[in-house]
Amino acid sequence: MTLPFIMVLAMGFLFACGIYLMLERSLTRVLLGFILLGNGVNLLIILTAGRGGPPLTDGKNLSTLGMSDPLPQALILTAIVITFAVTAFLLAMIYRSWRLVRADSLQDDTADLQVAITKMIDSEAEASTDYDDTEFGDEAESPITGAIDLDDDGKPHEREAEDEPGAATSARGTANSSGRGPEGTETEEKK
Amino acid sequence: MIDLLPVLVPLPVLLPLIGAGLALVLSKHSRAQNIVSILILSAVMVISLIMLFGVDAHGPQVVAIGGWEPPAGIVLVADRLSSLMLVVSSLVILCVLVYALSQDANDDSNETPISVFNPSYLVLCAGVANAFLAGDLFNLYVGFEMFLVASYVLLTLGATAERIRAGVTYVVVSLVSSIIFLAAIGVIYASTGTVNIAQLSERLSELPPDVQMILHVLLLIGFGIKAAIFPLSFWLPDSYPTAPAPVTAVFAGLLTKVGIYAIIRTETLLFAESSLRVPLLIAAALTMVVGILGAIAQSEIKRIVSFILVSHIGYMLFGVALGTTVGLAAAIYYTVHHIIVQTALFLAIGMVEMRGGSTSTRSLGGLMVLSPALSIIFFIPALNLSGIPPFSGFIGKVALFAAGFSDHDWLAVTLIVAGTVTSLLTLYVIGRTFNLAFWRDPADAEEPNEELVAEFAERKKAKLAGKPWKAQIGVPGSMVAATTVVVVASIVLTVFAGPLWDLSNRAAENLQSPVSYVSTVLGGDDQ
Numbered sequence A: 001m002t003l004p005f006i007m008v009l010a011m012g013f014l015f016a017c018g019i020y021l022m023l024e025r026s027l028t029r030v031l032l033g034f035i036l037l038g039n040g041v042n043l044l045i046i047l048t049a050g051r052g053g054p055p056l057t058d059g060k061n062l063s064t065l066g067m068s069d070p071l072p073q074a075l076i077l078t079a080i081v082i083t084f085a086v087t088a089f090l091l092a093m094i095y096r097s098w099r100l101v102r103a104d105s106l107q108d109d110t111a112d113l114q115v116a117i118t119k120m121i122d123s124e125a126e127a128s129t130d131y132d133d134t135e136f137g138d139e140a141e142s143p144i145t146g147a148i149d150l151d152d153d154g155k156p157h158e159r160e161a162e163d164e165p166g167a168a169t170s171a172r173g174t175a176n177s178s179g180r181g182p183e184g185t186e187t188e189e190k191k
Numbered sequence B: 001m002i003d004l005l006p007v008l009v010p011l012p013v014l015l016p017l018i019g020a021g022l023a024l025v026l027s028k029h030s031r032a033q034n035i036v037s038i039l040i041l042s043a044v045m046v047i048s049l050i051m052l053f054g055v056d057a058h059g060p061q062v063v064a065i066g067g068w069e070p071p072a073g074i075v076l077v078a079d080r081l082s083s084l085m086l087v088v089s090s091l092v093i094l095c096v097l098v099y100a101l102s103q104d105a106n107d108d109s110n111e112t113p114i115s116v117f118n119p120s121y122l123v124l125c126a127g128v129a130n131a132f133l134a135g136d137l138f139n140l141y142v143g144f145e146m147f148l149v150a151s152y153v154l155l156t157l158g159a160t161a162e163r164i165r166a167g168v169t170y171v172v173v174s175l176v177s178s179i180i181f182l183a184a185i186g187v188i189y190a191s192t193g194t195v196n197i198a199q200l201s202e203r204l205s206e207l208p209p210d211v212q213m214i215l216h217v218l219l220l221i222g223f224g225i226k227a228a229i230f231p232l233s234f235w236l237p238d239s240y241p242t243a244p245a246p247v248t249a250v251f252a253g254l255l256t257k258v259g260i261y262a263i264i265r266t267e268t269l270l271f272a273e274s275s276l277r278v279p280l281l282i283a284a285a286l287t288m289v290v291g292i293l294g295a296i297a298q299s300e301i302k303r304i305v306s307f308i309l310v311s312h313i314g315y316m317l318f319g320v321a322l323g324t325t326v327g328l329a330a331a332i333y334y335t336v337h338h339i340i341v342q343t344a345l346f347l348a349i350g351m352v353e354m355r356g357g358s359t360s361t362r363s364l365g366g367l368m369v370l371s372p373a374l375s376i377i378f379f380i381p382a383l384n385l386s387g388i389p390p391f392s393g394f395i396g397k398v399a400l401f402a403a404g405f406s407d408h409d410w411l412a413v414t415l416i417v418a419g420t421v422t423s424l425l426t427l428y429v430i431g432r433t434f435n436l437a438f439w440r441d442p443a444d445a446e447e448p449n450e451e452l453v454a455e456f457a458e459r460k461k462a463k464l465a466g467k468p469w470k471a472q473i474g475v476p477g478s479m480v481a482a483t484t485v486v487v488v489a490s491i492v493l494t495v496f497a498g499p500l501w502d503l504s505n506r507a508a509e510n511l512q513s514p515v516s517y518v519s520t521v522l523g524g525d526d527q
Helices: A005-022 A027-047 A071-101 A110-124 A156-162 A171-190 B004-008 B011-025 B030-058 B080-106 B114-133 B137-155 B161-192 B197-206 B209-227 B235-242 B245-270 B277-297 B301-322 B325-356 B372-385 B392-405 B410-439 B450-465 B477-495 B497-512 B514-522
Strands: B061-064 B075-078
Touching (some): A005 A027, A027 A071, A071 B137, B011 B030, B030 B114, B080 B245, B080 B325, B197 B209, B197 B514, B209 B245, B245 B514, B372 B477, B392 B410, B392 B477, B497 B514
């Protein structure tokens, strides 16, 4: 089986560019990478049939002599359809992601961050963590619903109200008092 | 009876697809849609059961789709392994559907658009069945793609920001695995001239060893991503927990196991000669240990159980990598056990979320008092998962360790040690979760849930006064029933461990002698 060198080269090029783009954090580039990669694989499959053969008929006679392998063509058709459908889905998802967070990039996992931050606060008694759930915070069209509030020492005015005697209380102390305080008084009242 | 069997083989793929079409047509009438889905999935379950008994008695069944004979046409093959997997998966799929529908009927938030859920769910079912029955590598790829595309839709149901974030990771990782698999198929076709698994089984062993190795590794990487084997497993605990509870349950139960199933086929049918025993065993050990260490660090129950899921994939890989009949039989038994237990656990977690308002161990508490039935439903699969005798998790692990010992190899013994440590750590994680979410007073939680605290206090007061007490939030009966069925199924695995073990053993023997598979598919005349 001989292969057209230029096609093999093109396939390798598509693979290389596809993988490079898929490693990006930007979602449109990931999509482009996927399209290139998909086409690289399709090219690979069609190349498994070897060089293209002559047409089956010269207009009068039908001959299968030197015919190219039809199976890869059948496979590639299925693969193209699947790639097409998945690309459409990815596009829709990227658009939705853009609508939600106004950013074309992969978002951080808040639950992961929370595990990391809990450990950090526990070990270092870090000062108040003053940032939003996502990189884009209030700019988001609809902020993440049900996300864990990383600011566990309450809103600024609440903090002030609680910290009247000593403003120098550590963040951990504040977190505890805001977290447990109300519950503690409630249970005491019940008793 | 024997004549009927080949007719049944394509039905587990065909019926759900027809059902998906019907469900789309009926999308305006959710009641009719639900009835159709439940009827179809029940039919699939009955058919799979008949197939399992038929195949066990009369040998593997082969159906050439459209009458095109094997080497050129597409074949569906039902042998013991695939019909056993079909039976288990159809049971799980049916129970989860019932659970999902009753949860949906009770959900006021109208979060999941029901008209999309049913068709995608049925396509997922068809894809999983197609992957189990495929006798053709490319058809296996099509099966994978069917359930993957359906899973993309199910994972991003409602398209909230959190689900889209998780969905992007999941979709991109799955796409990469599919592309690697497809490239492997292309290269395999280039080197052997066929994609029929039976023919490949004959021709691959004739290739030069280094070419075999490349093809083998390519396929294993593709399947390894799907099965969540250690270096390729980081996507799973990141993406599964955000999906709706029933979706997570069916993903956790089935999708990774389809990857394991494909690995079993690769190791036994395709590359029986070229062995990757050592790297696979090392990957299995790392999968177990790293997964369970991840679980220890988490505080969300869904994420904890997702990490445990990854970790326990290592057990199945251990059995497969051993390559002996006992090892394979143990892996098959463990896979069956794991499908059912993981699903039961995730369904129970879904009810915990409904009852306690979240799945975070930082805010839950007191569920043992508030909802004793729920805690039993959670407790049984949880113990089962951590391998407490007499449950099936214990039996499966003992079988695996016995298979490892009979290998007389230091690496296998290391794996046994890693497996024991993982099992104990699982018990620790599960015990801690149970303590926090079920046993402690909800007021002791780091971020107490006020409703739970108030309800708990009320319950205490009612008990002291000797008055009857009624829970404020009830979990719908059909959800409890569906979960109970899965939990009972996990107990059945213990009660009928003997027959099931024999069946797994026979399936493993079939796998160890690919000649019978090949001659059944190709009709005896070897090419």
